[in-house]
Amino acid sequence: xxxxxxxxxxxxxxxxxxxxxxxxxxxxxxxxxxxxxxxxxxxxxxxxxxxxxxxxxxxxxxxxxxxxxxxxxxxxxxxxxxxxxxxxxxxxxxxxxxxxxxxxxxxxxxxxxxxxxxxxxxxxxxxxxxxxxxxxxxxxxxxxxxxxxxxxxxxxxxxxxxxxxxxxxxxxxxxxxxxxxxxxxxxxxxxxxxxxxxxxxxxxxxxxxxxxxxxxxxxxxxxxxxxxxxxxxxxxxxxxxxxxxxxxxxxxxxxxxxxxxx
Numbered sequence: 001x002x003x004x005x006x007x008x009x010x011x012x013x014x015x016x017x018x019x020x021x022x023x024x025x026x027x028x029x030x031x032x033x034x035x036x037x038x039x040x041x042x043x044x045x046x047x048x049x050x051x052x053x054x055x056x057x058x059x060x061x062x063x064x065x066x067x068x069x070x071x072x073x074x075x076x077x078x079x080x081x082x083x084x085x086x087x088x089x090x091x092x093x094x095x096x097x098x099x100x101x102x103x104x105x106x107x108x109x110x111x112x113x114x115x116x117x118x119x120x121x122x123x124x125x126x127x128x129x130x131x132x133x134x135x136x137x138x139x140x141x142x143x144x145x146x147x148x149x150x151x152x153x154x155x156x157x158x159x160x161x162x163x164x165x166x167x168x169x170x171x172x173x174x175x176x177x178x179x180x181x182x183x184x185x186x187x188x189x190x191x192x193x194x195x196x197x198x199x200x201x202x203x204x205x206x207x208x209x210x211x212x213x214x215x216x217x218x219x220x221x222x223x224x225x226x227x228x229x230x231x232x233x234x235x236x237x238x239x240x241x242x243x244x245x246x247x248x249x250x251x252x253x254x255x256x257x258x259x260x261x262x
Contacts (some may be wrong), residue, residue, distance in 0.1 A: 037188035057230035092211035107212030134177035
């Protein structure tokens with residue numbers, strides 16, 4: 001009886017090992033969300049910063065990106081599926097301490113930067129505490145609102161908007177002095193709605209972390225490493241930076257102050 005139990009256990013272990021070894025990057029179940037400009041679907045085609053980086057990394061890993069299916073899920077559904085399904089990857093995922101042991105990681109692929117923006121006028125601040133003298137626009141329930149509450153709760157007047165477009169219009173009409181939002185997202189909304197980034201000024205950039213490809217913990221290590229190798233190749237060649245720059249404004253001064261959110 002004991003011999004049968006041991007044999008059954010060994011057989012089960014061999015099946016699991018064979019399943020892991022049989023995994024291939026080309027067969028990975030990739031999941032992202034509808035979050036322009038990072039990822040979105042247009043006329044049935046997946047596009048965006050994160051999608052472009054994935055396709056470039058796959059090509060660098062000698063995999064045809066057109067053979068890989070990308071599924072667009074809501075973020076909660078994508079997170080749940082990735083946690084429970086082997087050889088599944090959720091992107092782009094901010095790598096936080098509380099998520100560190102939930103996934104295997106490949107990256108980083110982009111910074112999550114929030115920009116403090118005004119019209120290009122004589123308005124200047126020399127220290128972040130000075131924004132307490134102004135009105136700052138933020139997206140209701142968004143990260144920017146949380147930043148303002150946590151870091152600038154003393155005196156800063158906050159004007160909330162339900163969309164980024166309405167927030168931009170308030171800035172244009174000078175109903176607010178600054179707006180605070182994802183630099184990538186602001187640039188995307190501006191381009192989609194005919195705003196000229198050159199009419200605006202970035203005063204400060206907050207770094208909210210970096211994004212990665214987050215793999216289910218039971219994904220084989222060689223799968224994660226193959227994508228990592230592809231990312232490393234496009235970073236070394238400069239292709240990663242070129243993709244990132246396609247989605248960023250060209251007018252951020254090199255001297256723009258930056259800092260972490262903590």
